[in-house]
Amino acid sequence: MCFAVTIFESREDIRCAKVVKGRSINLALSHRGRQALKHIGIEEKIVSMGIPMHARMIHSLNGKQSPIPYGKKGQYILSVDRANLNKELLSVAEAYPNTKLNFNHKLLDWSPETGAMTFHGPDGNEKEFHADLIVGCDGAFSATRKQFLRRSRFNYSQTYIPHGYLELTIPPRNGDFAMKPNFLHIWPRHTFMMIALPNLDKTFTCTLFMPFEDFEKITTGNELLGFFQKNFPDSIPLIGVDALMRDFFRLPAQALVWVTCSPYHVLDSCVLMGDAAHAMVPFYGQGMNAGFEDCIVFNEIMDQFNEDFGTSVSMRSHVNSRYFLFRKFLDNTLHFVMPKTIIPLYTMITFTRTRYRQAVIQWQWQNKVK
Numbered sequence: 001m002c003f004a005v006t007i008f009e010s011r012e013d014i015r016c017a018k019v020v021k022g023r024s025i026n027l028a029l030s031h032r033g034r035q036a037l038k039h040i041g042i043e044e045k046i047v048s049m050g051i052p053m054h055a056r057m058i059h060s061l062n063g064k065q066s067p068i069p070y071g072k073k074g075q076y077i078l079s080v081d082r083a084n085l086n087k088e089l090l091s092v093a094e095a096y097p098n099t100k101l102n103f104n105h106k107l108l109d110w111s112p113e114t115g116a117m118t119f120h121g122p123d124g125n126e127k128e129f130h131a132d133l134i135v136g137c138d139g140a141f142s143a144t145r146k147q148f149l150r151r152s153r154f155n156y157s158q159t160y161i162p163h164g165y166l167e168l169t170i171p172p173r174n175g176d177f178a179m180k181p182n183f184l185h186i187w188p189r190h191t192f193m194m195i196a197l198p199n200l201d202k203t204f205t206c207t208l209f210m211p212f213e214d215f216e217k218i219t220t221g222n223e224l225l226g227f228f229q230k231n232f233p234d235s236i237p238l239i240g241v242d243a244l245m246r247d248f249f250r251l252p253a254q255a256l257v258w259v260t261c262s263p264y265h266v267l268d269s270c271v272l273m274g275d276a277a278h279a280m281v282p283f284y285g286q287g288m289n290a291g292f293e294d295c296i297v298f299n300e301i302m303d304q305f306n307e308d309f310g311t312s313v314s315m316r317s318h319v320n321s322r323y324f325l326f327r328k329f330l331d332n333t334l335h336f337v338m339p340k341t342i343i344p345l346y347t348m349i350t351f352t353r354t355r356y357r358q359a360v361i362q363w364q365w366q367n368k369v370k
Contacts, residue, residue, distance in 0.1 A: 004098050006129065008105040008119060010138075015087045026197035026205045027085060028053075028184070028285030029078040032353055036292035039299070042092055046085065050078035051198045057183035063234040067183065071347045077285065079184070079197040107143040110134060112151075112266040133309050134270040137291070140259050140279035148266055156261045161281060162211045163192070164253030170238045172202035178238050179204065189231050206239065209283075215253040221245050256281045268310035273298070286356075293353065 029050055037043040054076045055067040070077065093099050104122035111117075115134065121127045136144025148154045170178050177198060179185060185196040185204070192210035199205060218224050224245065228236050236244065259279035265271040274291030305311040354362070 006100045008102045010106045013103045027080045027288045029080045033289035033292040036296040050080040052076040053184045057185045059187045112269045136272045136276045140275040142276035159258040166208045166253045168206040168247045170204035
């Protein structure tokens with residue numbers, strides 16, 4: 001069956017924008033996300049736009065670098081530019097003859113009973129549209145989800161963690177990467193850390209994660225330079241003092257939020273997916289992958305129930321420590337000896353489509369056994 005699909009986006013078309021607003025933290029594409037992209041025939045194209053990261057590269061205070069592989073030999077995750085990926089997905093969606101894209105349309109309200117949606121359009125006027133099924137994929141601060149909050153027996157939780165994040169850049173050196181590119185570089189420092197992911201233009205996007213109270217202590221250039229000399233000395237010549245000063249004070253640190261809710265649907269008229277349903281902090285690199293998997297799971301359910309909306313929607317409802325290194329070694333060794341019995345949690349999450357809940361249950365059982 002072919003459905004008429006209309007996509008509404010509150011922002012402008014990023015393919016035409018001079019400046020792309022919003023988050024720019026690199027995305028880590030892994031197995032779950034790749035399976036969804038494969039399903040629509042663009043996996044290889046997206047993979048070609050990413051850079052394989054075969055291991056973590058741990059940066060110690062004295063500048064020593066130590067690799068920690070993610071899993072078995074040959075397993076890797078991909079560093080993917082967020083804007084480039086979104087542009088490609090928009091172009092793929094637009095190519096379908098039954099799909100129409102609408103930009104600069106901000107959702108004001110919608111009705112679960114009638115499927116009527118009211119938008120603030122690009123001309124400043126309100127417009128109304130109707131749909132048999134509304135799919136809310138509008139992020140952690142979902143406008144679609146607001147209607148859910150007005151209904152009884154809808155559970156919702158939003159939690160900010162004490163840490164914020166701020167982005168920096170390591171430019172190319174002599175036309176090439178300034179560090180080894182096929183790694184996720186990590187500077188772990190107890191209550192805070194910095195990571196760096198490679199980009200196709202030979203830069204690295206660095207993200208500093210730190211409690212807000214520590215960000216607020218740094219108010220001058222000298223304080224910033226002293227902080228980096230103490231905690232990330234090898235990164236200073238890579239970033240550059242002037243660039244560090246400029247980028248650190250350009251914008252305030254941004255917040256990180258967890259969102260959980262239940263159920264994910266209202267009647268048979270609306271279903272939430274991705275961050276709108278289950279936003280998570282980025283440390284395990286699963287936000288995008290989980291969102292993509294939502295799409296493939298919903299598609300599988302639609303196939304199972306002959307594309308019946310009602311039934312389908314309802315059915316849809318410490319890396320630097322010796323202990324961590326020992327656990328990694330033990331997990332990987334036992335996985336090698338008993339590959340079907342002992343599977344590291346990261347492997348289940350990143351390199352398989354094992355359900356998240358089942359992965360946690362399996363991991364808890366393995367902890368008891370070991």
